[in-house]
Amino acid sequence: MNTENRKLELLKEFSPQLLKTSKLSMAWMIFLVLAVLLSVYALILQIIKGHVITGMRDNVVWGIYIVNFIFFMGLSYAGALISGTMHLFKTPWRGPILRIGELITIIALSIGPLYILLCIGRLDRLHFLFLYPRIQSPITWDVIAITTDLFGCLIYLWLSFIRDFALMRDAAKGLKLPEWRVKLYTFLALGYYNTPSQQKRIKNVTNIMSAMIIAIAIIVYSVLAWIFSVTLQPGWHSTIFGPYFVIAAVFSGAGAMIIIMRVFRRVYHLEKYITKRHFVGVGIIMMVLAMFFAYFTFSEYLTKWYGSKKLDDDLINVLFTRYFWEFILANYFGTLLPIIVLGIPKFRTINSITIAAAIAVAALWMNRYLIVVPTLETPYMPIQDTRPEYIFYGATWIEYVLTFGGIAFFCLLFTVASKLIPIIPISEVVDAEQEEASRFKHIRELADKDDVKSSLYED
């Protein structure tokens, strides 16, 4: 069959990334493992010595751990919303980049919740969340929402992988894959043999799941925002936090997707598949989200600044004095740069789009920091009668190590995943090629029938 041949052809093309590990990538993976091990050491220290070795204190009770939590949960939007939407609406160019989005989702979603665990003082009592749950608490909502999201995304990811797992299983002999990998693919392919009924079923289920994970992802991020906005704290007690967080999340997801597309394009030489079209496509999505995000940010801070409420005033003051440059990076550079780079066609090159995306992602991390920390530094009761080191927050090396450890773990899982399965979804790409071909054929037939001018199909 033509399709099968095309798939095998593609698989052969991608097989070097699956079979060989270069010295450089070996070194890269060892570096990542070491970074993860270092953060495990930091975690053990934190558990033994207590949270006193972090920068968190009685006023700023949540620090960069919770910022990382929001950040990684935001990245997970890449797959859930962007891939999901592209799949659902059959965006013609989605093929080669779908899997990157899905992988970001599942990996970020496995790392994000680890950070909320780092904020918890008694990890040994974690099961109390299930033993004595109180549905009134937004944390319980969060536990329910995140587990649902994680399972939903795992199912969606698996569904989108099954056809390629089957392909790998069938091609294993030709590629001389080791025995354990053949077994792994056989298990993961769940007995899929590309029969017409299986094809139909997997298509239906994937469509349903892609719609479902969009809805679940929106709920998860809104719940996360409500953890902050249900409290009375100035800067948190805001009605727009739900949608604001959702927009920020998709924005960072799109940014992360562009960065990772750029990395794999370079490392695995995928110039033929991940083209400028994809960068501009995802870039435009990012630009639109940047505009929404800028709008939300502006209306959030304008109303605080314009009024005269003392606590809002104090917060704005702190943001524009002590956190001035952070504020400028987070809310000006991070939003304006993607808008300028993608808004003006002349600036749209792969590199400039990637740089804009990287700055946007960093700015969004900073934006979350500015939501969490300054608010906790300006509570209702003035911070008084407390030790000087309790007044301002500064992260310690433990927290930084654990932050970089999370990023390293993210990269590590991504690298390992790209060794197990082609980063370009072969079946999707072939599907898209056929879709395109049949669309073209369809137009041709219509034209023949209705005697439409031949110019229609000439390009």
Place this chain on the structure above:
Amino acid sequence: MENEDLKNQSTDRRKFLKMGIISGISALAGASVISRLASAEEEQTSGEKMRLLTPDGKLVEVDKTHVYPSEGQEYISPAAARQGIPHRKFVMVIDLAKCKNARACVEKCQKGHNLPPHQEFMKVYMMQESKDSAPYWFPKPCFHCDKPLCVSVCPVGATYKRSDGIVLIDNERCIGCKFCMTGCPYSARVFNWEHYPQFELGKDQPYSPETSVPGVEGTVSKCDFCPDLVREGKLPYCVSSCPMGVIYYGDILEDIVTNGDETIRFSELIKNRAGYRHLEDLGTQPSVYYLPPVNRQFPIDRGLNDLDEEVAERYNNVPYMKDKKSKEDSK
């Protein structure tokens, strides 16, 4: 458990003894009615009855052999501490006109709860609403709100509101997520960031949320309104230690509060002295009332005398202190 026991008792004995333990506030009840739990196996009776008045005003009859003098306080387990003391609703009134930041309340409370020196359940703020308004000393315990946000947001029910109005924390349940700390608009809660050496002081004592002792690392604690002392017929540490009698404690149902020296009707005190609650507009409905700092007995600076340098520095960012410092510098 305790509740079932109460319900299942066929004789009045257990019921009475239970209530007898709950003595009133010392100043109100005078000498407290005291008894001890007799073991259930003892079934010998003398036939001679005694009539006793329970703190909630019921006249009960008990066999004479079942009445013993008290041998200290009954242990209130974490499960038992979830039940409030019946027929009580505790309230605190703080007279800002009398406070001079003597800090006896802070220190006695720390000692009573085995807190490390930098951790306070009771803090004393130098409040100054705006640059031209007069600063005053403002002792702040936990407000034990009737609509406590900290209780709403707790994912495991480690912090709870009791029928007697007290909000407590079960440190054996708390997972340390600190959500309650961000939920509380009054910064009443503190976190045990490490295993403080002071925790060792209460190590031999079984943990009770009513005493908050011994402290537990990685959990949240706060002012507990001292229900353990109330059960013994004593006043909370902050109330009994204050040299100025600033803090009144009492029962809003009985409409009575005391600072140990004088006992006053709560409603009259609030009416005559224009009592108010801090940040009333947040709608959390605190159980702590303040009497405005009018006709003050001490100038504000008196509160700065005899302070440790470290403590004195804690007030440096108040406009009044900044002003004062710049005046001194210019001299």
